[in-house]
Amino acid sequence: MAAPEPEHPRRTRYDRDPAAPGGGSRGSGPADRVPQLLDAMRWVGTGLERHATLDRICQTAAQLTGARYAAIGVVDADGTGLADFVTYGVPAETEREIGRRPDGRTGLLGALLHHPEPLRLADLTTDPRAAGLPPGHPPMRSFLGVPIRVHGEVFGNLYLTEKRGGARFDEGDLHTVQVLAAGAGTAIGNARLYEAARxxxxxxxxxxxxxxxLLSGGDADEALSVVAEQVRALAGASAGIVLLPAAEGGGLEAVAVSCDGPHSLLGAIADERSPAVAAVLAGEPVITTDAAGDPRTAGTPVDRFGPALLLPLRxxxxxLGALAVPRVPGARPFTGTERTLATRFASQAAVALRVAEAQRDRERLAVLEDRDRIARDLHDLVVQRLFTAGMTLENAQRSSAVPAVQDGVGRAVDELDTTIQEIRTAVFALQQGPAEAPAGLRTRVLREIAMAAVTLGFTPAHRFTGPVDSAVSEPTGKNLVAALREALSNAYRHARAHRVEVVVDASAVLPGGRPGVRLTVADDGVGIPPGGRRSGLRNLARRAESLGGSCHCGPGLGEDGGGTSVVWEAPLRTA
Structure with a gap:
């Protein structure tokens, strides 16, 4: 047992005069102890700060019984060990030398934890249950331990050792400590209720x-990042990971990660053959105290951690997916209360996720309906008017005998024919459903450009370089399309651009000589305000960095470099 305080602690208003009969370090008589006990009990109810209360109880117990050292061990929520250990009597430097405080699972402390009955020993070193003292620990012989109970529930134990003068703790000491233990139980119980409510x-x-x-209608990836950040902070975990069904190959993909350092877990796939994945997809939570050594979690993003929760987003x-909440190896396991709260959080997040999904479906349906309307108007109205204008010009061409007029009208008719073909291509793109589009990266980029043309009012120019479809891996291609969507959205919402150019270069060379793909989206808009950033640029950088790439902005297509160009690049294939 370890404790903090010099051998001769400072005098307080609870100390009695050592010269007084029965006072000071040798303890007080039963009658003399009553005022101090009453004072200590009144102090217990003055606040919810548990440590201050337990410090005062340890100090009072040591002074009233003549003990040199005192401690209170607070049982953890599962009742298997000590969650806290408050001490009195040992200097701080000695405590630092001893190192780790006892966990209450072995020795006399473990015996009191598993058999909560008062225990008095004249010499604890002779008891077979004693596990011995660690190096640097001050010598201790006489021992008194009393369980701390409230309404029959054991909250911990109050320990006293080394009664001054070499005497053994007597019945009066036992009764005194039992009264103080009741006060400690009240303090711990109140603090637990307060902490549980908080x-x-x-x-x-x-x-x-x-x-x-999730329901704000903003960026979906950013909303999922909020889920990961919140569950990590609330659970006191090393990471928070949101996993959704992978687009290809089955299993679950880590789509949002909150952890210290680089997001190396982002994009990780939890193998569908993993027992943990099968259980979560069946709606069952997976709880482990050592994910690194648990065969159920092998092949999942938590298989390098210690205690972990894998909760279905049901x-x-x-x-809909899963929520992974791991702690570092050797960390304390999740308590029953934490598991319950995390499960409720996952259920609430799943409901919000489903509502947000329905909301996005309604928005997509509205967009598709609007695209159908635009396609019909272009085909039924604009194209027909252009045909009529072309026929009128052809009649005028035949009626004119002036060669220059005939040539000029002929060129105008040719331009109208080209415009009609372009409009028909746009109509086809607007009417093409997502399920009808091929899976190649080039096609997905063209689809994003066609969709952006509806809101921009014009079709961005585009150019492809290198083997775009064959060289770019699926994870990189997926993130490139998302980055393109964000960049085109910024050009519409913020740049007020009249011209946009998109370039996808699959033959780019990244820093360090790595082969990569570079996406450039340039516009002639108003540019980024000084000291400001367009919404979504942070997401673009995060996507690139998660793949080992980068993202930066530069001059645009306007005069003297006006506007903005967003350059997003990443390796062709990720590890």
């Missing part, structure tokens, strides 16, 4: 933040 409040606030982010009878 913990539930934090999880509720986190659920509200997630729901707001809404009704549908599992």
């Amino acid at each position: 913990q539930r409040e934090r999880w509720i606030d986190g659920s509200v933040a997630v729901t707001t982010a 809404s009704g009878d549908r599992v």
Whole structure:
């Protein structure tokens, strides 16, 4: 047992005069102890700060019994060890030399934890249950341990050792310590209730933040990042990972990660053959105290961690994905309360995710309906008018005898024919559904350009260089398309551009000589305000960095470099 305080602690208003009968370091008589006990009990109810209360109880117990050292061990939520250890009597430098505080699973502390009955020993070193003292620990012989109970529930133990004068703790000491243990139980119970209420409040606030982010109509990836960040912070975990069904090959893909350092887990695939993935997709949570050594979690993004939760994002009878919450190896396991709160959080996030998905479906349907209307108007109205204008010009050409007029009208008719062909191509692109489009990267880029043309009012120019379809891997291509969508959205929402050019170069060479793909989206708009950043540029950089690439902005297509060019690049294939 370790404790913090010099051998001769400072005098307080709880100390008695050592010269007084029965006072000072040798303890007090039963009657003399009553005022101090009453004072200590009154102090217990003055606040919810547990450590201050337990410090005072340790100090009072040591002074009233004449003990040199005192400690209170607080049982963890699962009742298997000590979650906290408050001490009195040992200098701070000695405590630092001893190192790690006891966990209460072995020795006399473990015996008291598993058999919570008062224990008095004249010499603890002779008891077979004693596990010995660590190097640097001050000598201890006489021992008194009393369980701390509230309504029959054991919250911890109050320990006293080394009664001054070499005496053994007597019955009076035992009764005194039992009264103080009752006060400690009240303090611990109140603090636990307060902390439980605060913990539930934090999880509720986190659920509200997630729901707001998912339903705000903003960037979906950013909203999922909020889910990962919130669950990591609330659970005190090393990482928060949102996994959704992978686009190809089955399994679950890490689409949002919150952790220290680079997001190396972003894009990781949880193998569909993993027992943990099968359980989560069936709607069952997976809880482990050591993910690195648990065969169920092999092949998942948490298989390098310690304690971990894999919770299904389940809404009704549908599992949308999973939420992974791991801690570093050797960290404390998740308590029952934490597991319950995290499961409720995952359920709330799943409901919000499903509502957001339905909201996006409605928005996509509205866009498709608008595209159909635009396609019909172009075909039924614009093209027909252009045909009529062309026929009128041809009649005028035949009626004129002036060669210059005939040539000029002929060129105008040719331009109208070209315009009609371009409009027909645009109509086809507008009417083409997502399921009808081939899966090649070039086609997906063209689809994004055609969709952007509806909002921009013109079709961006585009150019491809290198083997775009064959050289670029699926993860890189998927992120490139998302980056293109964001860049074109910025050009429409912020740049007020009249001209946009898109270049996809699959023969680019990245820093370090790595082969890569470079996406350039340039416009002639208003540019980025000084000191400002367009919405979404941070997302573009994050996507590139997660693949080992980069993203930066430069001059655009306007006069003297006006406007903005976004250059996004990443390796052709990721590790």
